[in-house]
Amino acid sequence: MTAGKNYDPYDFANRRHIGPSPAEITEMLDVLDVPTLHALIDETVPSAIRQATRIDFGVSLSERRALDKLRATAKKNHLLTSLIGQGYHGTTMPPAIQRNIFENPAWYTAYSPYQPEISQGRLEALLNFQTMVVDLTGLEVANASLLDEATAAAEAMAMARRVAKATSNTFFVDSACLPQTIAVVRTRAEPLGWNVVVGDPFKDMGDTPIFGALFQYPGVNGDCHDFTPLINRLHAHGAIAAVAADPLALTLLKPPGEMGADIAIGSMQRFGMPMGYGGPHAAYIATRDAYKRSLPGRLVGVSVDARGNRAYRLALQTREQHIRREKATSNICTSQVLLAVIASMYAVFHGPRGLKAIASRVHRDAVRLAEGLESRGFKVSPAFFFDTITVEVGPYQGLIMKNAVDNGINLRKVAGNRIGITVDERTRPDIIEAVWRAFGCYDLQYSEDWPAPRLSPDLIRTSEYLTHPVFHMNRAESEMTRYMRRLADRDLALDRAMIPLGSCTMKLNATAEMLPISWPEFAEMHPFVPPEQAEGYRELIDDLSAKLCQITGYDAISMQPNSGAQGEFSGLLAIRAFHKSRGEGHRNVCLIPASAHGTNPASAQMCGMTVVVVASDREGNIDIADFRSKAQLHAAKLAGCMITYPSTHGVFEESVREICDITHYNGGQVYLDGANLNALVGIARPGDVGADVGHINLHKTFCIPHGGGGPGMGPIGVKSHLIPFLPTHPEIDGNGHTVSAAPYGSASILPISWSYCLLMGGRGLTQATRVAILNANYIAKRLENAYPILYKGVSGRVAHECIIDVRPITDATGITVDDIAKRLIDCGFHAPTMSWPVAGTLMIEPTESETKAELDRFCDAMLGIREEIRAIEEGRMDRLNNALKNAPHTVADLIEKWSRPYPRQAACFPAGSFRVDKYWPPVNRVDNVYGDRNLACTCPPVESYVTKDEALLTETAIGSP
Numbered sequence: 001m002t003a004g005k006n007y008d009p010y011d012f013a014n015r016r017h018i019g020p021s022p023a024e025i026t027e028m029l030d031v032l033d034v035p036t037l038h039a040l041i042d043e044t045v046p047s048a049i050r051q052a053t054r055i056d057f058g059v060s061l062s063e064r065r066a067l068d069k070l071r072a073t074a075k076k077n078h079l080l081t082s083l084i085g086q087g088y089h090g091t092t093m094p095p096a097i098q099r100n101i102f103e104n105p106a107w108y109t110a111y112s113p114y115q116p117e118i119s120q121g122r123l124e125a126l127l128n129f130q131t132m133v134v135d136l137t138g139l140e141v142a143n144a145s146l147l148d149e150a151t152a153a154a155e156a157m158a159m160a161r162r163v164a165k166a167t168s169n170t171f172f173v174d175s176a177c178l179p180q181t182i183a184v185v186r187t188r189a190e191p192l193g194w195n196v197v198v199g200d201p202f203k204d205m206g207d208t209p210i211f212g213a214l215f216q217y218p219g220v221n222g223d224c225h226d227f228t229p230l231i232n233r234l235h236a237h238g239a240i241a242a243v244a245a246d247p248l249a250l251t252l253l254k255p256p257g258e259m260g261a262d263i264a265i266g267s268m269q270r271f272g273m274p275m276g277y278g279g280p281h282a283a284y285i286a287t288r289d290a291y292k293r294s295l296p297g298r299l300v301g302v303s304v305d306a307r308g309n310r311a312y313r314l315a316l317q318t319r320e321q322h323i324r325r326e327k328a329t330s331n332i333c334t335s336q337v338l339l340a341v342i343a344s345m346y347a348v349f350h351g352p353r354g355l356k357a358i359a360s361r362v363h364r365d366a367v368r369l370a371e372g373l374e375s376r377g378f379k380v381s382p383a384f385f386f387d388t389i390t391v392e393v394g395p396y397q398g399l400i401m402k403n404a405v406d407n408g409i410n411l412r413k414v415a416g417n418r419i420g421i422t423v424d425e426r427t428r429p430d431i432i433e434a435v436w437r438a439f440g441c442y443d444l445q446y447s448e449d450w451p452a453p454r455l456s457p458d459l460i461r462t463s464e465y466l467t468h469p470v471f472h473m474n475r476a477e478s479e480m481t482r483y484m485r486r487l488a489d490r491d492l493a494l495d496r497a498m499i500p501l502g503s504c505t506m507k508l509n510a511t512a513e514m515l516p517i518s519w520p521e522f523a524e525m526h527p528f529v530p531p532e533q534a535e536g537y538r539e540l541i542d543d544l545s546a547k548l549c550q551i552t553g554y555d556a557i558s559m560q561p562n563s564g565a566q567g568e569f570s571g572l573l574a575i576r577a578f579h580k581s582r583g584e585g586h587r588n589v590c591l592i593p594a595s596a597h598g599t600n601p602a603s604a605q606m607c608g609m610t611v612v613v614v615a616s617d618r619e620g621n622i623d624i625a626d627f628r629s630k631a632q633l634h635a636a637k638l639a640g641c642m643i644t645y646p647s648t649h650g651v652f653e654e655s656v657r658e659i660c661d662i663t664h665y666n667g668g669q670v671y672l673d674g675a676n677l678n679a680l681v682g683i684a685r686p687g688d689v690g691a692d693v694g695h696i697n698l699h700k701t702f703c704i705p706h707g708g709g710g711p712g713m714g715p716i717g718v719k720s721h722l723i724p725f726l727p728t729h730p731e732i733d734g735n736g737h738t739v740s741a742a743p744y745g746s747a748s749i750l751p752i753s754w755s756y757c758l759l760m761g762g763r764g765l766t767q768a769t770r771v772a773i774l775n776a777n778y779i780a781k782r783l784e785n786a787y788p789i790l791y792k793g794v795s796g797r798v799a800h801e802c803i804i805d806v807r808p809i810t811d812a813t814g815i816t817v818d819d820i821a822k823r824l825i826d827c828g829f830h831a832p833t834m835s836w837p838v839a840g841t842l843m844i845e846p847t848e849s850e851t852k853a854e855l856d857r858f859c860d861a862m863l864g865i866r867e868e869i870r871a872i873e874e875g876r877m878d879r880l881n882n883a884l885k886n887a888p889h890t891v892a893d894l895i896e897k898w899s900r901p902y903p904r905q906a907a908c909f910p911a912g913s914f915r916v917d918k919y920w921p922p923v924n925r926v927d928n929v930y931g932d933r934n935l936a937c938t939c940p941p942v943e944s945y946v947t948k949d950e951a952l953l954t955e956t957a958i959g960s961p
């Protein structure tokens, strides 16, 4: 045993994160026939790109010491009650949801639901979300979440341009929209050559031709209007009406759909998800049925499985970037699944009556607050409001704001000597009295008497919502707990098995890293508090940024983008602004390899760039000759290139420096997609290799869990010359480009990545990279005789992932990657990435967190499947009726009369599957075509719950209300 050479066994924090034990590492190296881990890295990573110095973060911390440090940092955030509003509100996450979803790895470690058979639980929760949005907005279809309200508004504008008959290039934005929304909308419009006109729609919407408009209620200062007449005018000119609306207000107010709106957007934050210094929260977008094919993002639909039973899956995927690339409806990939699940459960938990009670109480308290101030002579507006008022304060603005802070309350400064106040679910009598004191009204006392409402009479909602039984289950917590448990049990997440998805880095999300995000000092902070109240966040963001700079070789980091795709968009905007600043604004060609992730071309398109596709050679490397000739051909207009390193083919290309040089020589900038940083940390730095800018997916390499398809964080790093072109935010630092509603994106999940760095230290992070590469090479070695490994580096090694080629098998037997993926479900695994970056292949990324035992279980499963395929090849098994084509197998299969040409035992308990802890998929193979042909995107009516074997699914108990 030479364990000591590969690992320091006393590094306990690291030891928990890294799967293989020192002894296992040695065994695996023996299989690979290399003496040490270092030797493996020497063989794998070209010496020309290796970094010169080690990462040094000082000593790594134990879990307890890391948590102590996090606690000390959290204490530097001074948590006041924020009545700032402006899109962020106090809310209470019901404890049942906090413990059973937010803090439950069965929910937060799941992957995006692309394999529907193992995702029925979260798909049902997302269908509930869509149903809730459709009901509240009065529209016909809703997607399963967007990143935040501001990007949802930008998506609404882009969607309006796609569907409007009007030919204008101008979009009108209500000045009552949130300032951050206006900033993000402007950012999105500018590169596409669209004009944004901001004004009072009742005065300024005039005669200029526009393709659409965005209105908001309640507006930033509390106004609530019926936009029906404006919407009718828009429609008369072939323009599209989008309305931003607060979902809590919609329980009391006439919804956008009833005003005739074509699109509704908004934030679901106040449905149970704390403000988190800006995020993450789910945004929603809803539209008319006629426009569903133009919706951005993921859409859950109802379909049937192989038995004809109901099953959920993602619908109309051909709209999305992973298929449509630069012609996609948006670049959105990671969205906000966990947060959408939480919002939907908040609605399930409270039901329509509970929600209405919360909204009514919020409104009553806003009225009480206003009446108190009015009784002392203050002028309050608007006359009608839901939760937000502004108060005229003359020269006393500064004084009252300060008084408020001294009373533990943040209010909002409003231009024209006014102060804004927004009441929320958590507002209590003592808070209202504290506000009164800030205004000098010391003698006012809160009274429980119900004041007369101040909702505009013509805006009162009369229509029903949330009528589906799922929102009417028995209010007992036992019922709710079991519902959440049942849904979780239908899904296969990292808490049960390895998820070997290539390019997705489904690694351990350690509990110690997760704990701090529940702490109020991180969770409950409003993003626009005065900076001196958020020193803890400042320290955390600065230190994490410094660490990420050290890891990547970039000179500065922006935490604003809240997904990798948003990072791409933001980074390309920086490149664009850089060229412009040098009088080269005409540079708009972006070279992108054919193998690039779909978000790359989709993001380039959003920046108004022309995508030129570069070929790959037979080894999967970028075809240098093709790259050079295209760079030269477009030299005069070259904006840059987007590359992924190590490549999406899972190899360290020797030529990466050359690609960067060619790009620079021809006047372009290099964007490096950082999705594969897990193969680089501590070993090579994008900034040294020649990249100018790139994103870092913190939800891949840096341990933020995938949440079933979000949240994420995609901060970008830049070299110094691009620092002036990093995103800015209207609440902080002015008017560059703004890509997220909040200045630091989804700030409240940053403690996860920071904890990871503290726990691992520089050595641990580097060891993680080495072991990630070891694990991938181990799998490649064990599988190579059964399945050809598609691409290897010059030394015959792969990077942190490997691609196995299934095309010869498909040609010989008709067995496809899909069949193997579904058969892996029987074995208790999530499938690897299918048919990307090469059709007909599977891409496997084990990450460093998987133990040798789990890797072996996966390899055994894959080898077992290979033997099943061999039986078909050799004519011993039917080509259509076999365990692969019939996979996955359910309990319904097991108990039926058995007439298949393979034994029951083999069907349900193949190699790799557990006996006692067997994962049983709740549905058989899901029919995608049927689902798209018979599109249904809201909860099915109850009558339909009584079909065939559906008893299993419909146990989703809907008790008596």
Ligand SMILES: *Cc1c(COP(=O)(O)O)cnc(C)c1O
Pocket (backbone or CB within 6 Å): 332, 333, 334, 503, 504, 563, 564, 565, 566, 597, 599, 600, 644, 648, 673, 675, 676, 697, 712, 714
């Ligand atoms: C995951 C990924 C992205 C996009 O990241 P999101 O956070 O999902 O937007 C981009 N490129 C590659 C190669 C990826 O694997």
